[in-house]
Amino acid sequence: MLEHFKIPEDQAVRVPLDSLRKTTEEIFLKCGVSKDDAKLGTDALIFADSRGIDTHGVSNMLRTYVSSYNSGAFNPTPKNSIINSTASTAIIDGDNGLGLMTAPFGMNIAIQKAKETGVGIVTIRNSNHIGAAGYHAMIAIEHDMIGWCMTAGGTSMIPTFGAEPKLGTNPLAFAAPTNKEAPFMFDAAMTAIAGNKIGLANRLGKTMEPGWIANEDGSPNMDGGSTHDFIINSIRTQLPLGSTRELGSHKGFGLGTMVDILCGQLSFASGFASLDQNRRAHFVAAYDISAFGDVNEFKNNMDGMLKGLRETKPMPGKERVIYAGLPEMEAFEERTKKGIPLHPEVIDWFKDICNKFQIKYELS
Amino acid sequence: MLEHFKIPEDQAVRVPLDSLRKTTEEIFLKCGVSKDDAKLGTDALIFADSRGIDTHGVSNMLRTYVSSYNSGAFNPTPKNSIINSTASTAIIDGDNGLGLMTAPFGMNIAIQKAKETGVGIVTIRNSNHIGAAGYHAMIAIEHDMIGWCMTAGGTSMIPTFGAEPKLGTNPLAFAAPTNKEAPFMFDAAMTAIAGNKIGLANRLGKTMEPGWIANEDGSPNMDGGSTHDFIINSIRTQLPLGSTRELGSHKGFGLGTMVDILCGQLSFASGFASLDQNRRAHFVAAYDISAFGDVNEFKNNMDGMLKGLRETKPMPGKERVIYAGLPEMEAFEERTKKGIPLHPEVIDWFKDICNKFQIKYELS
Numbered sequence: 156m157l158e159h160f161k162i163p164e165d166q167a168v169r170v171p172l173d174s175l176r177k178t179t180e181e182i183f184l185k186c187g188v189s190k191d192d193a194k195l196g197t198d199a200l201i202f203a204d205s206r207g208i209d210t211h212g213v214s215n216m217l218r219t220y221v222s223s224y225n226s227g228a229f230n231p232t233p234k235n236s237i238i239n240s241t242a243s244t245a246i247i248d249g250d251n252g253l254g255l256m257t258a259p260f261g262m263n264i265a266i267q268k269a270k271e272t273g274v275g276i277v278t279i280r281n282s283n284h285i286g287a288a289g290y291h292a293m294i295a296i297e298h299d300m301i302g303w304c305m306t307a308g309g310t311s312m313i314p315t316f317g318a319e320p321k322l323g324t325n326p327l328a329f330a331a332p333t334n335k336e337a338p339f340m341f342d343a344a345m346t347a348i349a350g351n352k353i354g355l356a357n358r359l360g361k362t363m364e365p366g367w368i369a370n371e372d373g374s375p376n377m378d379g380g381s382t383h384d385f386i387i388n389s390i391r392t393q394l395p396l397g398s399t400r401e402l403g404s405h406k407g408f409g410l411g412t413m414v415d416i417l418c419g420q421l422s423f424a425s426g427f428a429s430l431d432q433n434r435r436a437h438f439v440a441a442y443d444i445s446a447f448g449d450v451n452e453f454k455n456n457m458d459g460m461l462k463g464l465r466e467t468k469p470m471p472g473k474e475r476v477i478y479a480g481l482p483e484m485e486a487f488e489e490r491t492k493k494g495i496p497l498h499p500e501v502i503d504w505f506k507d508i509c510n511k512f513q514i515k516y517e518l519s
Numbered sequence: 520m521l522e523h524f525k526i527p528e529d530q531a532v533r534v535p536l537d538s539l540r541k542t543t544e545e546i547f548l549k550c551g552v553s554k555d556d557a558k559l560g561t562d563a564l565i566f567a568d569s570r571g572i573d574t575h576g577v578s579n580m581l582r583t584y585v586s587s588y589n590s591g592a593f594n595p596t597p598k599n600s601i602i603n604s605t606a607s608t609a610i611i612d613g614d615n616g617l618g619l620m621t622a623p624f625g626m627n628i629a630i631q632k633a634k635e636t637g638v639g640i641v642t643i644r645n646s647n648h649i650g651a652a653g654y655h656a657m658i659a660i661e662h663d664m665i666g667w668c669m670t671a672g673g674t675s676m677i678p679t680f681g682a683e684p685k686l687g688t689n690p691l692a693f694a695a696p697t698n699k700e701a702p703f704m705f706d707a708a709m710t711a712i713a714g715n716k717i718g719l720a721n722r723l724g725k726t727m728e729p730g731w732i733a734n735e736d737g738s739p740n741m742d743g744g745s746t747h748d749f750i751i752n753s754i755r756t757q758l759p760l761g762s763t764r765e766l767g768s769h770k771g772f773g774l775g776t777m778v779d780i781l782c783g784q785l786s787f788a789s790g791f792a793s794l795d796q797n798r799r800a801h802f803v804a805a806y807d808i809s810a811f812g813d814v815n816e817f818k819n820n821m822d823g824m825l826k827g828l829r830e831t832k833p834m835p836g837k838e839r840v841i842y843a844g845l846p847e848m849e850a851f852e853e854r855t856k857k858g859i860p861l862h863p864e865v866i867d868w869f870k871d872i873c874n875k876f877q878i879k880y881e882l883s
Binding site for chain 1 (some may be wrong): 605606607610679707737785810827828833837841
């Protein structure tokens with residue numbers, strides 16, 4: 156994580172992982188979610204918190220889920236249905252449930268199919284926020300498979316040369332197993348920054364960096380420095396990865412469109428054809444490594460590759476090269492020991508919601 | 520294409536598509552390539568030339584292929600072998616042939632598998648340069664499928680915070696069919712610019728823009744202005760898409776690593792575990808849209824989406840928003856009528872090689 160987004164240690168309240176898990180599960184239950192789904196949703200959130208993905212853990216997300224359940228925007232007891240299943244593919248209708256639970260349902264089907272044919276690809280429509288896409292991709296690696304997860308919906312990415320947002324931030328996650336090294340886990344919005352980083356920046360009193368957001372007329376904001384207004388107005392016109400055409404923003408825009416096609420068009424989700432994407436659509440895939448060759452050899456080769464990247468000679472002023480998945484594993488080791496650092500404002504929210512839901516507050 | 524990379528019309532020699540095709544085919548034949556492979560390799564190159572992808576057409580690539588055949592670096596008569604085939608997957612050993620022909624071989628197998636199970640995924644090892652990855656992805660759309668193509672190998676991408684290159688430019692291509700709109704065809708290096716743009720810039724006497732390459736110590740060159748030295752020294756330390764950590768270069772680096780895993784590790788290609796990637800490895804995949812739903816509905820939805828992107832209100836100073844695949848289709852319409860614009864230096868090369876190979880020169 157950029158220093159920009161780190162909670163200063165003297166402000167952080169360290170919360171034990173188990174109590175955070177217990178409290179989060181109880182909050183989901185109070186929203187009317189089933190026991191299994193509460194467990195699953197909590198696991199996805201705590202995955203993010205325990206791995207330093209603070210944007211997608213309890214701090215940013217839980218409160219929005221609670222308010223969406225309470226307002227009736229999300230269905231707390233969805234019935235997933237499987238549509239058009241073939242040997243290697245399926246579409247899931249998520250019945251307006253939370254993506255945190257729908258995506259693992261889809262991924263488990265993809266894994267079953269991959270066991271039989273080598274590959275399973277499942278698209279999911281009529282769903283909602285997925286949490287950290289990396290969580291769902293990582294389910295596959297426990298089965299010695301490569302995992303993919305993408306999610307699309309909303310309008311915050313401004314197309315290159317455009318003056319209005321047309322796509323979501325459209326994250327793409329990809330995970331591959333290893334023997335000794337931290338597993339490779341890539342998970343990134345196809346905008347220059349993730350949407351949730353804006354909430355995080357606000358909480359930390361930080362401004363936007365150059366190249367992250369668009370000016371009001373759509374032109375790339377390459378000065379930075381803005382953005383309390385940006386946040387409170389919810390005008391989330393974020394630039395694609397690459398920021399400007401010269402730096403390659405057409406690539407971020409193209410990748411974002413690809414994610415929209417795989418999630419929205421390939422699940423035949425309503426609204427995606429007209430770019431009016433109220434609900435989320437997802438894409439999950441699993442590739443069985445044993446279909447291609449020896450699993451142990453693959454993992455050893457992954458170790459060699461990732462070690463080679465990690466040991467790249469660093470540029471001046473930098474300690475080392477960090478591959479995707481390495482800092483998450485290091486954060487996991489530290490946070491399982493020392494607890495999850497939460498911002499005092501988040502602690503206050505937990506106190507309030509526990510009070511409201513008549514849950515015993517036992518985080519700090 | 521950025522104006523930066525356009526041949527000025529008054530310098531361009533317009534060559535009819537058919538004569539360029541005929542001459543290119545004859546050059547391949549003179550390199551010892553079979554008739555079928557010469558046709559296939561030519562088709563891949565002319566695909567690029569006719570669609571304005573000048574970096575991957577005859578201008579940059581044909582001369583390097585000829586010299587690699589002549590030096591014995593490429594096998595002109597490879598025997599592709601299929602390894603570990605399952606219902607939805609296979610690995611191809613390309614027998615050190617040119618990727619231009621090996622990738623379509625792999626894609627056709629992927630398409631066959633997709634007809635049976637919904638998905639086909641084929642990795643290819645022991646191959647060489649693939650040309651425009653988009654060409655191979657586009658093969659799938661003629662079968663009403665979604666197509667993927669990636670290619671990895673070489674060392675030119677510098678990892679974020681690194682001082683030495685470790686990965687190739689590792690392009691990712693993705694194509695999806697439409698009814699009325701130009702098909703969506705994304706094809707981009709996971710570096711800020713494609714490697715071949717450097718050759719093109721050199722021919723046009725252009726310098727590097729900020730954010731494209733690294734300084735000698737590995738730090739991002741955000742000044743631009745360099746680079747005849749960069750070219751002639753072949754020190755191709757290119758920055759990942761995103762250029763700097765703040766702008767998101769860890770995303771380009773992560774995507775580049777993902778491409779390396781899918782191409783190199785998933786084909787068990789030698790050298791990829793140690794990042795010593797002399798030969799190229801590829802990944803192709805096809806998803807049968809009819810496995811997911813109605814093909815015509817999918818294509819209509821794609822039309823709606825792409826039209827919506829194309830009609831995005833533009834930012835000041837820009838005429839319109841351009842989605843991936845649109846300018847390529849427009850170039851195709853113009854160039855099939857007016858001919859392919861070649862740089863005089865390229866014309867000279869053709870004259871020389873025709874003379875050397877005793878081929879009748881009939882381009883201009």
